[in-house]
Amino acid sequence: xKFAEQLEQIVKARIEKDSLTLPALPAxxxxxxxxxxxxxxxxxxxxxxxxKDPVLAAQVLKLCNSAAMATREPCKSISQAVTxxxxxxxxxxxxxxxxxxxxESRDAKVAATVKALWEHSRAVAQLAQRVAVVSGASxxxxxxxxxxxxxxxxxxVATMLLEAESQIAQRNPKLWIDFPxxxxxxxxxxxxxxxxxxxxxxxxxxIQKAIEECADYDPAxxxxxxxxxxxxxxxxxxxxxxxxxxNADDNDALVMVGRSLLGIDDETLTRLSxxxxxKSKEAA
Amino acid sequence: MPRILxxxxxxxxxxxxxxxxxxxxxxxxxxxxxNDGLSKLQGAHFDLVVLDVTMPNLDGPSMLAKMxxxxxxxxxxxxxxxxxxxxVTMLMRLGITDYVLKPFQGEELKAKxxxxxxxxxxxxxxxxxxxxxxxxxxxAASAAAxxxxxxxxxxxxxxxxxxxxxxxxxxxxxxxxxxxNATEAxxxxxxxxxxxxxxxxxxxxxxxxxxxxxxxxxxxxTVLVAMALRTANNVTGEMREQxxxxxxxxxxxNEAVEALVDRCFLxxxxxxxxxxxxxxxxxxxxxxxxxxxxxQRLLAKLKxxxxxxxxxxxxxxxxxxxxLPLAQPMRAAQFMADVARVAADAGVTVRVVGSSEMAAVVxxxxxxxxxxxxxxxxEARAAA
Numbered sequence: 001x002k003f004a005e006q007l008e009q010i011v012k013a014r015i016e017k018d019s020l021t022l023p024a025l026p027a028x029x030x031x032x033x034x035x036x037x038x039x040x041x042x043x044x045x046x047x048x049x050x051x052k053d054p055v056l057a058a059q060v061l062k063l064c065n066s067a068a069m070a071t072r073e074p075c076k077s078i079s080q081a082v083t084x085x086x087x088x089x090x091x092x093x094x095x096x097x098x099x100x101x102x103x104e105s106r107d108a109k110v111a112a113t114v115k116a117l118w119e120h121s122r123a124v125a126q127l128a129q130r131v132a133v134v135s136g137a138s139x140x141x142x143x144x145x146x147x148x149x150x151x152x153x154x155x156x157v158a159t160m161l162l163e164a165e166s167q168i169a170q171r172n173p174k175l176w177i178d179f180p181x182x183x184x185x186x187x188x189x190x191x192x193x194x195x196x197x198x199x200x201x202x203x204x205x206x207i208q209k210a211i212e213e214c215a216d217y218d219p220a221x222x223x224x225x226x227x228x229x230x231x232x233x234x235x236x237x238x239x240x241x242x243x244x245x246x247n248a249d250d251n252d253a254l255v256m257v258g259r260s261l262l263g264i265d266d267e268t269l270t271r272l273s274x275x276x277x278x279k280s281k282e283a284a
Numbered sequence: 285m286p287r288i289l290x291x292x293x294x295x296x297x298x299x300x301x302x303x304x305x306x307x308x309x310x311x312x313x314x315x316x317x318x319n320d321g322l323s324k325l326q327g328a329h330f331d332l333v334v335l336d337v338t339m340p341n342l343d344g345p346s347m348l349a350k351m352x353x354x355x356x357x358x359x360x361x362x363x364x365x366x367x368x369x370x371x372v373t374m375l376m377r378l379g380i381t382d383y384v385l386k387p388f389q390g391e392e393l394k395a396k397x398x399x400x401x402x403x404x405x406x407x408x409x410x411x412x413x414x415x416x417x418x419x420x421x422x423x424a425a426s427a428a429a430x431x432x433x434x435x436x437x438x439x440x441x442x443x444x445x446x447x448x449x450x451x452x453x454x455x456x457x458x459x460x461x462x463x464x465n466a467t468e469a470x471x472x473x474x475x476x477x478x479x480x481x482x483x484x485x486x487x488x489x490x491x492x493x494x495x496x497x498x499x500x501x502x503x504x505x506t507v508l509v510a511m512a513l514r515t516a517n518n519v520t521g522e523m524r525e526q527x528x529x530x531x532x533x534x535x536x537x538n539e540a541v542e543a544l545v546d547r548c549f550l551x552x553x554x555x556x557x558x559x560x561x562x563x564x565x566x567x568x569x570x571x572x573x574x575x576x577x578x579x580q581r582l583l584a585k586l587k588x589x590x591x592x593x594x595x596x597x598x599x600x601x602x603x604x605x606x607x608l609p610l611a612q613p614m615r616a617a618q619f620m621a622d623v624a625r626v627a628a629d630a631g632v633t634v635r636v637v638g639s640s641e642m643a644a645v646v647x648x649x650x651x652x653x654x655x656x657x658x659x660x661x662x663e664a665r666a667a668a
């Protein structure tokens with residue numbers, strides 16, 4: 001059995017045995033999300049909690065004052081940011097920050113790849129949101145979050161593969177896999193892990209579905225979040241905003257079907273996606 | 285006249301396709317399965333095949349494969365309820381031009397048929413007769429020059445009294461839609477084109493930056509105006525940072541609303557659309573006291589275009605002036621005299637298309653009599 005196949009078997013076996021240690025949400029983010037799920041939560045309680053994690057607090061302020069969220073006056077305190085964002089946007093911001101942490105690696109071999117995967121996720125998020133606005137597909141903010149999290153399992157598998165590779169390589173230093181093979185294994189294994197992670201993080205059902213199904217559109221529910229994400233994913237790949245191999249024919253078919261399914265004409269698609277590459281870099 | 289073959293086992297679908305495409309002047313033939321389709325293709329030339337996937341006897345992919353094997357390269361537009369990636373990939377490999385998923389909107393089918401036939405998006409049988417050499421590129425230029433939102437205004441404010449006040453200050457010809465929140469505004473913006481959108485700067489539970497961004501995606505040519513109180517020194521600057529074009533201060537004054545309407549519907553209007561040496565005048569829809577400004581802007585634009593035509597070595601042009609307002613006949617006559625002078629100065633012969641009423645107007649000015657006047661575009665073109 002080839003080394004890459006061995007690694008894939010190891011990953012799949014761990015998935016089947018459910019013996020994976022999936023990354024947890026940062027403790028403060030998890031507790032804050034828990035608080036915001038209550039209908040009558042107190043904004044001050046959430047703000048006090050976030051302030052306990054200075055890195056998280058700084059990231060919340062940064063996102064709150066970013067072009068996408070900012071209002072007239074920049075937010076200067078967490079309490080102000082939490083009030084201004086509101087519960088729905090605050091949840092999105094906390095999840096975005098938590099996901100971003102998963103797409104970071106100190107290992108030189110995977111750092112560039114997970115960064116590229118994050119850029120891809122940001123591009124898919126931006127386009128899915130725009131597609132939702134134009135087509136009326138679901139809620140644009142949900143589409144954004146679903147786009148951002150659709151590949152959540154990939155960095156987890158990437159890290160896991162790296163660990164398995166290093167363990168085996170200790171016994172047999174001659175064994176190694178090249179990058180295209182390595183990323184192919186990640187592509188083949190990531191979806192169930194992403195879904196497990198989405199469940200563990202208690203992501204909304206719509207986002208779990210978007211992570212779960214990606215090969216084909218759901219024609220019965222044309223304007224679903226999942227369809228918007230699938231389409232955005234294919235367009236981002238078509239533009240080369242991706243890390244990994246792409247079956248160009250299948251991908252072109254996904255774009256062609258998606259345009260009709262979501263009612264996006266050529267001119268609109270060009271308008272919505274012309275700055276995608278730039279935006280994904282900017283955001284990353 | 286383009287000939288289209290629609291191949292579908294559903295009689296209802298074939299009828300819908302015919303009903304959608306016949307008004308465009310296309311000749312439509314029908315086939316009920318792949319075998320029937322192939323036999324029709326052997327007997328006649330078609331410019332496009334609109335093909336279903338699942339059919340009895342011979343399905344769409346098999347028919348398409350046989351067409352290509354036999355060297356038939358007729359463009360094929362798939363019209364199907366099949367959306368599986370593997371099947372669509374296989375169809376793309378067989379050389380389909382485009383794809384429409386059932387159930388479909390007539391507009392999508394028409395747009396994709398026109399694109400497959402390499403016809404302009406605004407193609408009509410009349411436009412084909414008027415401009416047989418129209419190219420998609422020329423059409424795109426024309427579309428870009430066309431007014432975007434007409435005289436339609438959207439007001440988004442959680443106070444109904446604001447809707448009433450805006451309505452009372454808007455000119456009668458303006459169509460006004462009003463809504464209390466941003467969500468409803470988005471829905472309206474998916475179906476209507478607005479020349480002007482007025483949004484309350486203090487709309488409750490609303491992130492204005494997000495709203496202006498979303499509206500810009502839906503309404504590419506609209507003017508976005510914030511309705512705000514004079515609460516700070518630089519409200520206009522702050523609103524521009526949030527994505528607005530301008531601010532209308534509350535409480536509104538007649539003058540401010542009037543200036544805004546002028547800016548959106550008169551100053552921003554493309555008064556003269558151009559396709560090579562064919563020029564078309566856009567009508568005037570403002571208040572009568574603004575008409576002088578309309579004629580001045582139209583003349584300035586005309587001078588600019590005629591100079592460019594001369595530079596490009598066009599020695600003649602057709603000016604479709606059927607939309608020119610004749611409510612002030614003397615002013616219209618003066619304008620036509622100016623047209624004659626501008627054309628003579630540039631050495632360009634201008635053939636004007638206008639009604640008999642226009643002919644009477646032109647007759648009032650000696651200078652304008654030198655213009656060649658025609659009733660239809662076809663007549664003007666034929667005289668070239």
